[in-house]
Amino acid sequence: MRASRLMSILLLLQTRDRVTAQELAEQLEVSVRTVYRDMESLSAAGIPVYGDPGHDGGYRLLDGFRAKLNLLTTDEAESLFLAGLPSAASDLGLGAIVTAANLKVMSALPPELRDRAGRVAERFHLDAPGWYSESEPTPYLTTVADAVWNERALRFNYIRWATPHLVTRTTEPLGLVLKSGNWYLVGHSDTRIRTYRISRIMELQVLDDPVTRPPDLSLAAYWSTYLESFDQRRHHDSARIRLNAETFDRLPELLDPAAARAARASATAPDATGLREIDFPIESFDRALPDLLRLGAGAEVLAPAPLRARMATETAAMARAYR
Known part of the structure; x- marks a missing residue:
């Protein structure tokens, strides 16, 4: 474990002009005291590492020194596809491996390409989870x-x-x-x-x-086909809805993408007052009710009759609550 940490320190020093003990401690998740001991070990091993005191100080390597430590291990090479998704790598237990692989790749780049790669990392971040929801626990x-x-x-x-x-x-x-x-x-x-x-x-x-x-x-091809068939199986029924122009325009933000696409594709031409009808894909009345309520007063359920009755009962109860 310590040997791996010393290698990581050396790679960090090769990719940056100067690194403070505090920055190294945060990067490696150890104490500053441990960093001091590691620096002494590197120096004792003949690595030309120097510490500059002061506010703008830090550790650096002798100019021109390069250690050939950037050969990727098998695990690091296999984890590179997750380099842009740190949260996914962490979920899979590969966070430390991805970090080590990135360090080796960065240290192998010439300075001008290393700077460009660093700017990309500073300016782009990928966040996989959707809005308004938290990732579910996955102990297995x-x-x-x-x-x-x-x-x-x-x-x-x-x-x-x-x-x-x-x-x-x-x-x-x-x-x-x-x-x-x-x-x-x-x-x-x-x-x-x-x-x-x-x-x-x-x-x-x-x-x-x-x-x-x-x-x-092909995993990607299978997943694309699965999503298409999932939406078809999930939306096995439909309701006839009358919408005003404003609600129709807001369908993509009010519904999930598959439902919004199907609804807009089925829309009639607007009448003289701007109203139009759509076929609203539904899985069941229970699941459709919250989605229909989200459309607000700009939508009216026309059919089927049982769903219209459910909507009438629900909205009447809401009106009584706010009376």
């Missing part, structure tokens, strides 16, 4: 990720939306997907490829059975 994520990488089958209890809610699944894990801050497992189960939300996995067990990976599987 690192175990699932390890099984995906090492191609080992999994058995787990899984909480479904449909009945029965709790089922036991054995699957050959094929890949992981991060969608709006939530992790999903793509796996081969019961002669077909299925998708599991990792936060709903319970009592996970890694099996010794090897995984037979389909040779033509």
Whole structure:
């Protein structure tokens, strides 16, 4: 562990002109006293590291000194695809490995390219989770990720939306997907490829059975097809809605993208007062009710009659509450 830290310090010194003990301590998550001891060790090992005192001081290497420490380990090379997603790397237990890989890549770059890479990192940040929601706890994520990488089958209890809610699944894990801050497992189960939300996995067990990976599987292509079919299965019914012009224009911000696209595609031409009708895709009356209430007074449910009655009851109760 200490040898790895000393290497990280040396790489940091090679990528920056000067680094303070406090900056090194924060980067490496150790105390300043530990940094002092590490610097003494580097100096004793013949590394030409110098400390400049004062407000603008810090540690630096002798000009022109370069140590050939930037060969990536296997784990670091494999983790580079997560370099732009620090939160995802942390979720998978690869945060420290990604940091080490980035340091080695940066130290291998010539100064002008290193400066450009540094400016990109300072100006662009990727944040995967969506607004107004928090990522769900995923206690089994690192175990699932390890099984995906090492191609080992999994058995787990899984909480479904449909009945029965709790089922036991054995699957050959094929890949992981991060969608709006939530992790999903793509796996081969019961002669077909299925998708599991990792936060709903319970009592996970890694099996010794090897995984037979389909040779033509593209995880990105599968996920795109899955999302399309998911929306089709989820929105298996529709309601007829009359909207004013303002509400119609705001559909993309009021509904999820799939529902908004379907609603706008079905819209009639506006009448003389600007009203138009749409087919509003719904999964069930219970799930449709909050979405329809979000549209406000600019929307009126025309059909089906039971849903219109539910809306009338709900809005009447709301009116009584505010009377």
